[in-house]
Amino acid sequence: MSTQAHAEAVAPRRRTKRPLSTYVVPGIGLTLVALVVAWLLVNLFKDWSTFLQLTFTGLTRGSLYALVALGYTLVYGILELINFAHGDVFMIGGMIAATFAIQVFDLGSNPSLSTLIPVVLVALAAAMIGCAVLNATIERVAYKPLRGAPRLVPLITAIGVSFIIENVAFVWKGPRPVSLPPNTLPTSAVFTIGTCPNCATYRWDQFFVIAVTVPVLLGLVYLVRYTRRGKAMRATAQDKDAAAMMGIDVNRTISFTFLVAGALAGAAGVIFAFYETTIQYNTGFTLGLIAFTAAVLGGIGNLAGAVLGGLLIGFIQDYNEGLSWHAPGSAWTNSIVFGILILILVFRPQGLLGEQTPEGS
Amino acid sequence: MSSRRSGGRVYNGLWRLLEGIGLKNARTRWESQPPWLQRAVPPLVIAAIVIGVAWASGVTPDSGAIGLLVICYALYLLPRRIRRYAIPGTILALAILYPLLIQQTNYQRFLFTVPVFNSFPTIDTMVLIAVFAMMAVGLNMVVGYAGLLDLGYVAFYALGAYTAAWLASPHAEPIGGNFVLGGVGIPEGVGGIHVSIWIVLLAAAIVTAFGGIVIGLPTLRLRGDYLAIVTLGFGEIVAEVARNGDKETLGFDLTGGPPGINPIDPPGFGVWLSTHLGLPANFLEKSGTYINFTSLFYWSALGLLLITIFCSIRLRDSRLGRAWIAIREDEVAAAAMGIPLMRTKTWAYASGAFFGGVAGAWYGSFKQGVFPDDFYFGISVFILSMVILGGMGNVWGVVAGAAFLTYLNFEGLANISQWFNTHVLPCNAISQDPGKVVSGGCVNAPLVSTGIYGAIIVGVMLLRPEGIIPERRRQLEFETGVHDEPLMDVRHAAEE
Numbered sequence: 001m002s003t004q005a006h007a008e009a010v011a012p013r014r015r016t017k018r019p020l021s022t023y024v025v026p027g028i029g030l031t032l033v034a035l036v037v038a039w040l041l042v043n044l045f046k047d048w049s050t051f052l053q054l055t056f057t058g059l060t061r062g063s064l065y066a067l068v069a070l071g072y073t074l075v076y077g078i079l080e081l082i083n084f085a086h087g088d089v090f091m092i093g094g095m096i097a098a099t100f101a102i103q104v105f106d107l108g109s110n111p112s113l114s115t116l117i118p119v120v121l122v123a124l125a126a127a128m129i130g131c132a133v134l135n136a137t138i139e140r141v142a143y144k145p146l147r148g149a150p151r152l153v154p155l156i157t158a159i160g161v162s163f164i165i166e167n168v169a170f171v172w173k174g175p176r177p178v179s180l181p182p183n184t185l186p187t188s189a190v191f192t193i194g195t196c197p198n199c200a201t202y203r204w205d206q207f208f209v210i211a212v213t214v215p216v217l218l219g220l221v222y223l224v225r226y227t228r229r230g231k232a233m234r235a236t237a238q239d240k241d242a243a244a245m246m247g248i249d250v251n252r253t254i255s256f257t258f259l260v261a262g263a264l265a266g267a268a269g270v271i272f273a274f275y276e277t278t279i280q281y282n283t284g285f286t287l288g289l290i291a292f293t294a295a296v297l298g299g300i301g302n303l304a305g306a307v308l309g310g311l312l313i314g315f316i317q318d319y320n321e322g323l324s325w326h327a328p329g330s331a332w333t334n335s336i337v338f339g340i341l342i343l344i345l346v347f348r349p350q351g352l353l354g355e356q357t358p359e360g361s
Numbered sequence: 362m363s364s365r366r367s368g369g370r371v372y373n374g375l376w377r378l379l380e381g382i383g384l385k386n387a388r389t390r391w392e393s394q395p396p397w398l399q400r401a402v403p404p405l406v407i408a409a410i411v412i413g414v415a416w417a418s419g420v421t422p423d424s425g426a427i428g429l430l431v432i433c434y435a436l437y438l439l440p441r442r443i444r445r446y447a448i449p450g451t452i453l454a455l456a457i458l459y460p461l462l463i464q465q466t467n468y469q470r471f472l473f474t475v476p477v478f479n480s481f482p483t484i485d486t487m488v489l490i491a492v493f494a495m496m497a498v499g500l501n502m503v504v505g506y507a508g509l510l511d512l513g514y515v516a517f518y519a520l521g522a523y524t525a526a527w528l529a530s531p532h533a534e535p536i537g538g539n540f541v542l543g544g545v546g547i548p549e550g551v552g553g554i555h556v557s558i559w560i561v562l563l564a565a566a567i568v569t570a571f572g573g574i575v576i577g578l579p580t581l582r583l584r585g586d587y588l589a590i591v592t593l594g595f596g597e598i599v600a601e602v603a604r605n606g607d608k609e610t611l612g613f614d615l616t617g618g619p620p621g622i623n624p625i626d627p628p629g630f631g632v633w634l635s636t637h638l639g640l641p642a643n644f645l646e647k648s649g650t651y652i653n654f655t656s657l658f659y660w661s662a663l664g665l666l667l668i669t670i671f672c673s674i675r676l677r678d679s680r681l682g683r684a685w686i687a688i689r690e691d692e693v694a695a696a697a698m699g700i701p702l703m704r705t706k707t708w709a710y711a712s713g714a715f716f717g718g719v720a721g722a723w724y725g726s727f728k729q730g731v732f733p734d735d736f737y738f739g740i741s742v743f744i745l746s747m748v749i750l751g752g753m754g755n756v757w758g759v760v761a762g763a764a765f766l767t768y769l770n771f772e773g774l775a776n777i778s779q780w781f782n783t784h785v786l787p788c789n790a791i792s793q794d795p796g797k798v799v800s801g802g803c804v805n806a807p808l809v810s811t812g813i814y815g816a817i818i819v820g821v822m823l824l825r826p827e828g829i830i831p832e833r834r835r836q837l838e839f840e841t842g843v844h845d846e847p848l849m850d851v852r853h854a855a856e857e
Contacts, residue, residue, distance in 0.1 A: 080586075081586075082586050082589075082590060142819055146822065149826065150838070150839070151584075151586060152585050152586070152589070153826055153839075154822075155586050155589060156749065156818060157818065157823070159512070159742060159745075159815070160814070160816065160817070160818030160822065161819055162815065163739075163742065163811045163812055163814060163815025164815040164816055166811065166812065166815075168812070170808070170812070171798045171809065174796070174797060175796055285738070292590065296587075331601070331605045332605065334597050335602065338593075338595070338597055338598050339594075339598065342580065342591055342595070345579075345580065345583055346580070349587070
């Protein structure tokens with residue numbers, strides 16, 4: 001409502017001639033986007049099968065990022081806090097999954113479906129519950145006492161918590177990557193497009209990622225849109241004081257949000273562990289930052305934006321790492337992702353789907 | 362007066378105990394004594410008890426420890442007016458004399474072994490302490506004064522180190538860059554650019570300050586937490602460029618790639634100054650018992666640190682520094698008072714980066730090379746935790762925090778875990794796996810150093826967000842809160 005009223009008030013002034021400089025920034029931004037699209041098109045025509053193959057892997061990776069990005073966005077939406085520790089909670093989820101797959105169930109390579117599915121389900125349940133509890137505990141211990149503090153204080157605390165969790169995992173699993181047996185998930189093709197070697201295959205392990213992600217996402221949408229708890233979350237995100245006056249227990253809602261975000265991170269961790277089959281104590285840091293970039297790209301605080309941003313970042317990363325024509329390659333992944341983060345914050349701080357925010361203007 | 366206020370329950374209990382054993386009116390009689398006596402006696406009583414206990418348990422106190430205590434006591438007795446200058450003066454004198462004390466062949470003659478922490482830090486560690494203290498003071502300008510969280514400070518550190526490598530090493534030889542301007546210690550027949558370290562320091566500082574502006578301009582209009590993430594991103598990008606900057610990945614050799622660039626020329630004053638003023642021509646050529654290249658590095662780093670501290674304090678009290686503090690406290694009010702936000706913030710970035718660059722260049726020449734693996738996010742957090750631990754905004758606190766954490770990182774943690782493994786939970790050192798934190802009953806704390814910094818950060822933030830040695834103004838901000846939500850229109854106000 002208020003934005004509309006604002007727009008009406010501003011509208012007559014818009015008719016006056018806008019200075020040229022107002023076109024410069026969007027102009028540069030659009031040029032950049034156009035260049036990227038052109039680069040993608042050239043690559044598509046040069047080698048369509050690789051392009052399609054990378055689209056499949058990018059979709060897989062992107063949906064993983066989307067799950068993690070949702071956790072950032074949920075917490076940011078409600079507390080305006082960048083939960084730095086979220087990536088590490090995700091990593092703990094992966095570690096829990098790896099523990100179940102290796103130590104508890106002793107999964108060999110190429111397991112049959114009847115042995116694999118129960119393991120995945122148990123690991124999923126354990127990791128989601130474990131990470132939810134972990135995330136809520138972090139909130140209770142580290143963030144809740146700082147509710148009234150200056151904004152940067154909880155952020156700095158979150159960095160500290162992130163380092164603590166990382167080192168806990170270091171003590172738990174050691175410095176080397178924890179590896180699941182190869183081909184834990186079936187890697188045979190679901191379908192193949194084209195005739196090999198000029199072909200693109202969609203594999204079962206990629207399907208597995210989607211098969212876990214989509215129900216989790218639908219569950220989240222249901223939770224936020226259609227339940228009382230979700231309504232309370234949205235109300236708290238909009239205005240904590242008003243929500244409290246309407247009888248919403250703000251503290252409980254915040255704790256619940258952290259539970260949900262933790263569960264998402266746990267699910268993502270399980271997917272990561274099974275799909276990549278290797279996870280290390282510091283995996284969460286980089287992946288968390290990439291997912292955070294995805295959340296900012298889509299518009300932080302916006303659930304659909306997080307999914308969109310996650311998918312986009314997944315595609316960009318895989319195209320960058322796999323395409324043959326003028327792709328910078330995997331050595332530059334971090335630079336590209338953070339470059340996107342910086343560009344987005346410079347050109348469109350509210351993100352692709354986000355609303356106008358103070359940093360947007 | 363003050364004793365009663367600060368006394369608390371223990372103090373009251375002590376008086377009740379004394380009155381209980383028959384000393385009538387002990388408290389009133391004590392408080393009627395002259396103030397200097399009231400001040401002088403309690404430490405002596407405590408010292409007597411401690412020494413008595415030590416003597417009873419068969420420990421003979423070291424002459425060095427007693428000397429240190431006597432110095433502390435003398436400082437304590439001085440009137441406040443003089444103490445203000447005497448304490449920094451004494452610390453400085455001890456810092457300057459430190460190489461002479463530690464490099465004694467008979468360690469026990471002046472220094473002593475501290476329980477738990479074992480021996481005093483080596484000079485190599487002291488050089489690193491000075492370097493990291495410089496960086497912490499630089500970061501403090503950004504985080505402490507201006508209130509902008511910078512998580513990518515390692516970028517400036519790297520930029521400074523690489524500038525030193527570009528200007529004082531044979532790196533430019535393959536592309537035909539041959540240029541010598543006061544560089545020392547160049548081997549025969551080696552080309553490349555060799556500029557004197559003192560010019561390199563200035564150049565590195567300017568390059569890095571410029572880098573700070575480049576990083577700052579697009580990002581400083583963002584709100585605090587976004588700014589933090591963007592600076593983090595910049596730090597990662599710089600680290601990645603350093604790692605990938607070789608011929609294979611980048612197309613031309615910028616940073617030498619994963620092996621980095623080495624050797625960097627040693628510092629020195631050159632032949633002319635050496636013959637005319639007696640300054641060392643080349644640090645690496647000195648190998649005396651006391652005056653050797655490590656202690657020369659240490660003294661010069663100490664000098665640079667003092668310059669940094671001086672600049673930092675003068676900047677804080679200048680018009681610019683007061684503008685930083687105003688922005689930190691209330692951005693909207695500051696803008697309303699006519700402070701140009703963007704320009705002031707950019708200056709904060711540039712000045713913070715300036716000293717980071719000096720520190721980075723000095724570190725590069727101390728290690729005689731730059732290696733891209735030295736520049737990672739953990740370093741940024743390491744420096745940030747120094748600032749937080751010491752007390753954001755307080756230069757002395759920051760220096761103390763830097764000294765303590767650097768010592769912990771390079772020696773302290775190893776010493777503490779060794780003490781733990783021999784005294785608290787004796788373990789079998791032979792079965793210890795150096796790659797594991799806990800193995801064979803032994804603890805290897807240095808492996809989890811980042812977790813310990815994390816714990817320090819969280820602990821300080823929860824228990825004492827103003828730091829160990831707080832700045833009074835900052836403390837009040839943490840207690841009463843500030844407006845740190847910039848309004849939408851501030852940016853326009855600043856731009857117009």
